[in-house]
Structures are given as C-alpha cells and as structure tokens.
Amino acid sequence: MLTFQGYRRSQGLPGTRNAVAVIPSVFCANTVARRIAEHVASAIPFCHPVGCSQVGLDLELTARGLKGLGKHPNFYGVVVVGLGCERLQARELAESIAAAGKPVEMLVIQEEGDTLRAIEKGVVFAGRLVEEASRQTREEFPLSEFNLGLKCGGTDATSGLAANPALGWVTDRICEAGGRAIFTEVTELIGAEQILAGRAVNPEVAGQIMATIGNMETRLSAATASAQFQHRSALISPGNEDGGSPPSSKRRWAGSTRRGPDRSAAASATANIRKVRVSICWTASATTGRRLRVLSRLAVRQSFSRRAAGRRPDSPACRSSRSPETARPMNE
Amino acid sequence: MAKALQINPRDNVAVLLEEIRSGETVAVATGQEVLHIEARQGIAFGHKIALANLDADQPIIKYGEEIGRARTAIGAGDWIHLHNLYCRRGHEDRAE
Incomplete structure (x- = not known):
C-alpha cells in the first residue's frame, strides 16, 4: 500500500505541513496579521482585499473561502484577526474553524485598543500555536x-x-x-x-x-x-x-x-x-x-x-x- | 543525444529541447526510434518543429490533440509558430 508521512488532525484529512495560519477577517486587519506572522517562524499571513463592503453571495463566498482556508489540513492551528466593525466578524470565522476541531485563537484590534497591542497579543497566540505544532510528529x-x-x-x-x-x-x-x-x-x-x-x-x-x-x-x-x-x-x-x-x-x-x-x-x-x-x-x-x-x-x-x-x-x-x-x- | 521530443506518437510536431541552427540535423526522441530531421530555420528552445510535410489547413497535432491548423503549406523541418499556425476559435469575427 502506498503511504505518505502526514500530520494527524482531530477531524478530517491529515496535513502534509504543520503551519500556523494568521487570517484577517477583513482587509483592515491585514497589516496586523502580516506583522504578527513576521515575528513568528512558520506562521503564514493570508492577507486579502475583502471582508467588508460586501453583501449576499459575494460576502458569503468570502466567508466560505476564509473558513475553508482556516480548516485546511496543512494548518496545525489558526490565529484569526478582526478589526471589530467589519461585515465578516472575526468571531464567526474563528468559531467555524474551531468547530472543525482545530486550535484557534482570535483577537480583535478595536478590543485591544490599538495596533501595537493587537500585534503583541497575536504574536503570543501564534508563538504558542507554533510551539504546540513543533511537538507533533509525522505519521504514516x-x-x-x-x-x-x-x-x-x-x-x-x-x-x-x-x-x-x-x-x-x-x-x-x-x-x-x-x-x-x-x-x-x-x-x-x-x-x-x-x-x-x-x-x-x-x-x-x-x-x-x-x-x-x-x-x-x-x-x-x-x-x-x-x-x-x-x-x-x-x-x-x-x-x-x-x-x-x-x-x-x-x-x-x-x-x-x-x-x-x-x-x-x-x-x-x-x-x-x-x-x-x-x-x-x-x-x-x-x-x-x-x-x-x-x-x-x-x-x-x-x-x-x-x-x-x-x-x-x-x-x-x-x-x-x-x-x-x-x-x-x-x-x- | 536527442534535441527534440515527440510527446505523443500521433504528433506531427516535436518540441525543441535546445536552440538549434538552420540546417542542423535534429535527433527527435519519439519513445520508439530516434528520428533525424533537418531544421529549415533556426528554432528556439521550447518551440515546435514540423516532423512531416503538412498541407495548408491540415491539423497540427501535439499532445495527441489538434492545437491548430497550418496557415500555409509547411515542410518537414519547418519552425511552427504563430506565423504558420492558426486557430478559428476566438477569431470567429475575423477572416483568416
């Protein structure tokens, strides 16, 4: 039987990588997401131009796309970053990814008070997830x-x-x-x-x-x-x-x-x-x-x-x- | 060593694996025997060389599929590219 070396997930397919995703729920959180990932090796920012000023199918496709991304087997865990006032709320995104059995941390820039504090918290979150991920070994x-x-x-x-x-x-x-x-x-x-x-x-x-x-x-x-x-x-x-x-x-x-x-x-x-x-x-x-x-x-x-x-x-x-x-x- | 590759046995073109000069004899790997064909022009790496004489409007086959048709008569060893290969699709409003 042909096999491959992968990382087991609590639900769904195994991954072939064990990265941590930093996903902004809205483009306004792109900079914070990028800065978080800059400070943590194997954290990957997924910046995008959407998440607000959208309605209907357009917004729904954005939500599905970002949720699907967060559930990807190649991620050990996810940090979701929201601004606070956006159409696609960070909480909706984080809860959906967590429901797929994946470790998720969420932070909202406006709740943190400012950009620097949001980055600081995000770096701690991402660093913790990367540390956990590093303890996992590949299986057949x-x-x-x-x-x-x-x-x-x-x-x-x-x-x-x-x-x-x-x-x-x-x-x-x-x-x-x-x-x-x-x-x-x-x-x-x-x-x-x-x-x-x-x-x-x-x-x-x-x-x-x-x-x-x-x-x-x-x-x-x-x-x-x-x-x-x-x-x-x-x-x-x-x-x-x-x-x-x-x-x-x-x-x-x-x-x-x-x-x-x-x-x-x-x-x-x-x-x-x-x-x-x-x-x-x-x-x-x-x-x-x-x-x-x-x-x-x-x-x-x-x-x-x-x-x-x-x-x-x-x-x-x-x-x-x-x-x-x-x-x-x-x-x- | 072969300087061109016939990807599918049905193909009437081969792909150059290196740049060749006009008049050069090109060894073409076919998966079976090696063909030898004289290049009638210099041809760049990655471009196509005709393996057979083709009449105008005859299908040009690569990957075992028609990729277009001969704009003019094409001789074995000719470079095949936009100047002598056409396709109607996407050009329906335009006389070829």
Missing part, C-alpha cells in the same frame, strides 16, 4: 487520505514537457489509490473541454464541465467584444508565446482549439473527473503573495472499473469516508 497515512491541490505557478517552456505530465502521472497514482486531486484556472481549460468532459464520471458531470468552461469563454468574449478593449484581449501572455506556447492572437483572448493540454497538469492525467464546483480558492505565489480568487474547481477522482463500464458515478469503494468538512469542497 494511506495515499487514499491524500488530497492533491494543483495550481499553475507560472508556466515556462518546460511545463508541458516535464512538470505537467509528471503531475498528471502523480494525480493518477493518487486517484488509483483512492485519493483525490483538485485543479483550477478555468481560463486555462478553454480548448481542452472535450478532453476533460470525456473523462467525466457521468454525463451530468461532463455537462457541467462543458458549461463551466463555456461560461468562462462567454464572459471573456463579452469582456473583449468592444473595440475599446481590443488591445487588452490577449489571454496568452507575450512571455508564453515567446516560450513556444500554442498559437494565439494579440487581438483575441483565445487563440487555440487545444491549448489546455499544453499548460495543464490536469489534462495530462487520465483520472476521471467527479465534481465541478465554483468556490473561492487561494492562490499562492512567491512573487505576488497570496490572493483570493473565485475559481471553478474540478475535483478529479479515479474510478477505473466504471470508466470502462459506462461511467457510473460513485460507489462505496471510491466514496470518501472522511469528515464532510474536508472531504467536500468548501462551498458545500
């Missing part, structure tokens, strides 16, 4: 407990030659073992929808894949329809083109009938696609920091026997036995 888990997140980290000329096929191969091995993978960036999938839909576990999911990618194409098309924006219409970057990426036009957002496979690890895999969900995901990059983005996520899960036999969806054999909090996409 079956690969079926592995959930691989795939995110483009900046395509270069070798991505389609080496990294993406390799990650596609890894995705297949994890899915064969009963684990799963999630990938994003629907804009990158335009042109590859037939390939991906052909791997759907059933016609319903195939339809969702086509619709999700089709909707993105419609949005991009509408956004670039006006002559005023023709000079802003290229989706493929000049750097990608210089590197030999498939054809595109400077005039239009989509240039190729089949450009997805060139860039997508997801398209390099052969595992079946089980779910399509729209949710907020975090994207992390060394150069741009972390950003919140609304993306559609496609959950990939292998079901070999059903692939050949008419693609039946789930079966007990491939259904998750994990906690709903982490087994399901976070917007459910």
